[in-house]
Amino acid sequence: MDLRYKELIYCKGVGPKKAATLKKELNINTALDLLYQFPYKYIDRSRFITIRDIDGEDEYVQIIGTVSSLVTVGSGKTKRLTAVFTDRLGDTIELVWFKGIQYLKIETGVPYILFGKPSLYNHSVNIVHPDLERIVSHEQLKERKGLEPHYNTSERMKSGALNDKSMRTIIRGLMPDLREGVPDTLPEAFRNKMHLLSLTDALLNIHFPLDQRMLQKARERLKFEELFYIQLQILRQAKRQQLTSNGFLMPIVGKHFNDFYHNHLPFPLTGAQKRVVKEIRSDLVSGNQMNRLLQGDVGSGKTLVALLCALLAADNHYQTCIMAPTEILANQHYQTLSEMLSGTGVTVRLLTGSTTQRERRELLPTLLEGSIEILIGTHALIEDNVQFANLGLVIVDEQHRFGVAQRAKLWAKNVQPPHVLVMTATPIPRTLAMTVYGDLSVSVIDELPPGRRPVRTLHYSNQRRQQIDNFIEQQVQKGRQIYVVYPLIEQKEKKKNKEDAEVEKKQLADLVSGYERICRRFPDYNVSMVHGKMRPKDKDLHMQLFAEGKTQILVATTVIEVGVNVPNASVMIIENADHFGLSQLHQLRGRVGRGAEQSYCVLLTDFQLSKDTRKRMDIMVATNDGFRIAEADLQLRGPGDLEGTQQSGLPFELHIASLATDGQILEVARQAAKDVLEDDPELTKPENRLFETQLSKLKKQTVNWGDIS
Ligand code: ADP
Ligand code: MG
Numbered sequence: 169m170d171l172r173y174k175e176l177i178y179c180k181g182v183g184p185k186k187a188a189t190l191k192k193e194l195n196i197n198t199a200l201d202l203l204y205q206f207p208y209k210y211i212d213r214s215r216f217i218t219i220r221d222i223d224g225e226d227e228y229v230q231i232i233g234t235v236s237s238l239v240t241v242g243s244g245k246t247k248r249l250t251a252v253f254t255d256r257l258g259d260t261i262e263l264v265w266f267k268g269i270q271y272l273k274i275e276t277g278v279p280y281i282l283f284g285k286p287s288l289y290n291h292s293v294n295i296v297h298p299d300l301e302r303i304v305s306h307e308q309l310k311e312r313k314g315l316e317p318h319y320n321t322s323e324r325m326k327s328g329a330l331n332d333k334s335m336r337t338i339i340r341g342l343m344p345d346l347r348e349g350v351p352d353t354l355p356e357a358f359r360n361k362m363h364l365l366s367l368t369d370a371l372l373n374i375h376f377p378l379d380q381r382m383l384q385k386a387r388e389r390l391k392f393e394e395l396f397y398i399q400l401q402i403l404r405q406a407k408r409q410q411l412t413s414n415g416f417l418m419p420i421v422g423k424h425f426n427d428f429y430h431n432h433l434p435f436p437l438t439g440a441q442k443r444v445v446k447e448i449r450s451d452l453v454s455g456n457q458m459n460r461l462l463q464g465d466v467g468s469g470k471t472l473v474a475l476l477c478a479l480l481a482a483d484n485h486y487q488t489c490i491m492a493p494t495e496i497l498a499n500q501h502y503q504t505l506s507e508m509l510s511g512t513g514v515t516v517r518l519l520t521g522s523t524t525q526r527e528r529r530e531l532l533p534t535l536l537e538g539s540i541e542i543l544i545g546t547h548a549l550i551e552d553n554v555q556f557a558n559l560g561l562v563i564v565d566e567q568h569r570f571g572v573a574q575r576a577k578l579w580a581k582n583v584q585p586p587h588v589l590v591m592t593a594t595p596i597p598r599t600l601a602m603t604v605y606g607d608l609s610v611s612v613i614d615e616l617p618p619g620r621r622p623v624r625t626l627h628y629s630n631q632r633r634q635q636i637d638n639f640i641e642q643q644v645q646k647g648r649q650i651y652v653v654y655p656l657i658e659q660k661e662k663k664k665n666k667e668d669a670e671v672e673k674k675q676l677a678d679l680v681s682g683y684e685r686i687c688r689r690f691p692d693y694n695v696s697m698v699h700g701k702m703r704p705k706d707k708d709l710h711m712q713l714f715a716e717g718k719t720q721i722l723v724a725t726t727v728i729e730v731g732v733n734v735p736n737a738s739v740m741i742i743e744n745a746d747h748f749g750l751s752q753l754h755q756l757r758g759r760v761g762r763g764a765e766q767s768y769c770v771l772l773t774d775f776q777l778s779k780d781t782r783k784r785m786d787i788m789v790a791t792n793d794g795f796r797i798a799e800a801d802l803q804l805r806g807p808g809d810l811e812g813t814q815q816s817g818l819p820f821e822l823h824i825a826s827l828a829t830d831g832q833i834l835e836v837a838r839q840a841a842k843d844v845l846e847d848d849p850e851l852t853k854p855e856n857r858l859f860e861t862q863l864s865k866l867k868k869q870t871v872n873w874g875d876i877s
Contacts, residue, residue: 169345174199180341181334189328199342200350203371205335206390206824207317210383213283214314219259222286222293229295231255231282232303235263235274253282253295261286262294279303315377339375346372354393355858362840365389388833391825395834397866398603399841400859401819407849415457415587416560421449422483424541425476428512440615441469445476447611448589452480458587461601464613465794466593466758467620473613474563475505477589482514482541486560486586489543491550491578493566495520495704496711500733501565502544509542519545519554522704550577558582563589593758594751595794597802599827599834603818622792623761624768627745627785629775636741636770637689644693644720648765649737652686653756654679655747656699656725676701682743683723694719700727726752735763745771745788746781750801753788780804802828820866 176187179199190196194205216230233255240249249265249272263282265272284298303309319335352359352367359366365373369382370389377383437445444462451458464470478488490505492498502518509516517531517540534540538557543549559582579585590608601610628636640650656675676699683697696710696719707727714722715734722737726748740760745753753771761767771785787800825833844856851860 169348171199171203171342171345171350174345176202179338181338186328186330186334186338189325189330193322193325199345202339203342203346203350203375204823205319205339206374208320209318210315210377211318212314213316216281218257219253219255219261220257222261224286226286228283228285231261232279233282234277234279235300236276238274238276240269253280253298262292263298264294264296267297274300275302281309314379315383317375343372343376353858353862354396355855357855358840358844362392362836364392387824390823391830391833392837394820394822394825395603395830395837396841397863398818398820398822399834399838400844401863401866402603403838403841403845404849404851407845409459410456413457414584415451415455416484416486416584417455418452418480418484418486418560418587420483421480424482424512424514425479428479428509428514429476432508432512434508435617437472438469438613438615438617440464440613441473444473444611444613447609448473448477449480451609452477452484452587457585458589459608460587460589460611461596461608462589462591462611462613463595463601464591464593465595465616466755467616467762468593468613469617470565470591470593470613471501471504472508474565474589474591475508477561477563478542479514481561481587484560486558487535487538487541487543487556488561488563489545489549489556489559489578490563490565492544492546494727495522495546496708496727497565498544498546499708504733505542505544514542515540516542516544519543519548521546521548523548554581556581559586561587561589563591565591566593593755593794595798597795597798597827597831599831600802602834602838603827619764620761621764621766623740623757624766625757625771625789625792626768627771627773627789630743630772631775636772639768639770640721640739640741641690643739643768644690647736648739649714649717649719649734650721650739650741651737651756651759652682652721652723652741652743654682654723654725654743678743679723679725686721686723690721693721695721695723698722698724698727700725726756733762734759736765738763738765738767740767740769741772742770743772745785746773746777750784750787750797750804753784754794754797757788757792820869 175198176182176190176196177184179202182190190202194201196202196205211228213230216232217226219231219233222229231253233253235251235253237252238249239251240247242248247266247269249269251263251274252260253263254260263284279302281301281303282295282298283301284295286293286295301308317336317339319332319339321331321335325331346368349368350371354364354367356366364370365385365388367389370386373382373386374390377386444464448458448460448462451460462470462473464473474490478490481488490501492501498518498520502516505516517535519528519531523531531540532553532555535543536555536557543554543556548554562578564578579588601608643650654675656672656679679697679699683695687695694713696714698707698710698714700707702710710719710722713719714737717736738760740757742748742753742756748756757769760769769788771788773781773785777785784800784804787797791797827834844851844859847853848856851857851863
């Protein structure tokens with residue numbers, strides 16, 4: 169029977185009720201769908217031990233022996249059944265049941281296979297709700313071939329009698345049909361070349377593996393396939409786009425660029441900056457539209473690269489806009505660039521939400537007429553009435569804060585889409601760069617400007633506050649400035665639910681009381697406070713006071729996370745550091761270490777920490793390398809959680825492969841996809857027809873497929 173067409177109700181062990189539950193809970197319609205519910209773990213049932221072997225190492229144990237002393241104790245809610253299990257060496261262990269006692273049929277004095285999780289209770293080991301299987305023949309013991317699959321089930325499935333065990337029974341029932349074979353989703357020749365199992369063998373072994381090695385091979389095949397089709401889709405899409413979308417040609421390296429480079433450059437470029445400018449320039453003369461992601465750790469000097477690119481565009485009579493996620497950052501870019509460009513004759517202007525109508529009335533026509541070369545701003549740039557004479561380059565800073573839709577609106581501001589450079593300081597692990605951003609070219613600034621001293625990171629429990637205060641005092645006396653950061657979720661009004669609102673209220677209270685405490689503790693210093701709930705005017709005022717060195721301590725939320733540059737601030741104290749993600753902590757830390765002084769980042773947490781939190785703090789203390797931190801973040805949290813890089817950015821869903829752990833398979837899959845497309849870009853050759861069929865099938869199953877760029 170072809171499992172693709174076998175309906176659930178015809179599967180052994182599935183009645184109409186279970187079929188309905190499976191459809192509702194897992195969107196499963198056929199026997200083949202059921203086979204794509206992969207086990208989340210396997211338990212080795214080939215191993216038997218004795219009671220004295222129980223050492224707390226094994227999660228599950230399997231013992232042969234007999235049952236005696238069945239007793240029901242207690243009543244009502246505390247009613248339970250206990251028994252004694254004796255193995256062949258005469259050792260005993262207690263068994264306990266709390267539920268379903270009336271259905272248990274246990275005989276004493278006959279051999280059983282006991283299977284269960286030992287737990288410690290009142291200083292002795294017992295097993296709660298063990299599995300007991302009567303041994304009726306010797307065959308039974310021999311048949312136990314190792315790895316038993318276990319399946320995830322939801323609460324609703326469990327209440328519909330679809331627990332782990334019944335899933336296993338149902339899927340086991342499909343094995344005879346499966347052995348007859350299912351049509352493969354990868355061409356045979358390709359499979360052989362890549363040394364992959366057939367789909368049939370992979371499915372057989374993912375559920376009931378012959379041994380560890382076959383399980384490994386089954387996993388590899390299924391993971392490879394998922395990652396391969398994602399790569400095939402992304403790379404084909406990128407190739408098509410390259411062929412169809414023309415890019416503005418910017419071949420001239422002219423007056424603006426040369427004058428700046430030779431007469432105004434404040435410092436020599438780092439090797440990495442030079443390389444990246446070259447990479448970008450090769451895009452600008454290629455005739456194709458550039459879609460490039462520029463990754464560079466905080467402080468690596470992305471702004472200067474952006475400026476040089478804007479000057480190249482200006483030399484070719486194109487305008488550039490630089491979009492930043494916050495007003496503070498846009499202002500700062502504007503100031504930096506205006507200073508660097510003073511005396512060069514290049515016009516740079518600023519447009520944000522705070523730009524007055526009067527200023528706009530003057531600015532917008534000038535922009536349309538073409539005498540502004542560089543326009544810096546926030547999302548105010550996206551508004552329809554912002555029109556350029558000839559927009560040729562769009563630079564988006566800190567890309568993860570902008571949605572795809574917002575960026576798309578910028579593309580539309582010229583007859584032909586402008587070149588796009590997306591800059592991010594959140595390093596994106598390679599696996600994500602190849603998938604979620606698979607259609608972008610990637611440049612990396614992997615070198616910090618010379619003379620930087622790495623920030624020293626310390627992790628303290630907040631019981632040592634006095635010590636921290638003394639440290640602050642000592643640093644301020646040396647003339648340094650201090651950031652003190654508090655976590656504060658600042659959700660948009662619309663999305664806020666009651667719980668979040670409560671948390672936000674409490675966090676705001678923490679911040680304010682922290683501020684008050686610092687004011688009391690340091691009466692001789694000036695202290696600023698900045699958070700998202702303040703009026704933008706007050707916020708800017710306090711940022712400004714701190715930037716100018718008029719206040720020594722800035723108590724703030726993560727509004728300072730992005731981009732802010734105060735070189736004299738050399739200490740970053742992060743309160744409740746465990747409430748921040750790793751990438752966020754790294755971003756925050758990047759605010760210090762910008763001057764010549766030794767800088768410090770102090771992570772404060774409770775004394776008691778979970779294992780995960782401790783790991784995160786340890787990583788922060790151990791390394792300043794943003795890429796290592798991003799990798800660790802991916803390992804700890806899984807890719808779904810990474811800010812702005814949700815799985816929803818993938819063309820097809822992943823069921824078995826993981827971007828956190830399957831980097832190697834991904835590399836191989838990507839290369840294989842490249843090779844296939846190199847040889848047959850439109851997949852029209854007969855041996856590649858299956859690829860095409862499979863891609864369209866996957867696309868049909870996936871709703872949200874939009875271009876990512
Ligand atoms: P980010 O990549 O985080 O945006 P910035 O562009 O803000 O980094 O640069 C960080 C600091 O490094 C700035 O003060 C900038 O002037 C300085 N800088 C950038 N490039 C160089 C260089 N090649 N040599 C020395 N300092 C540099
Ligand atoms: Mg920056």
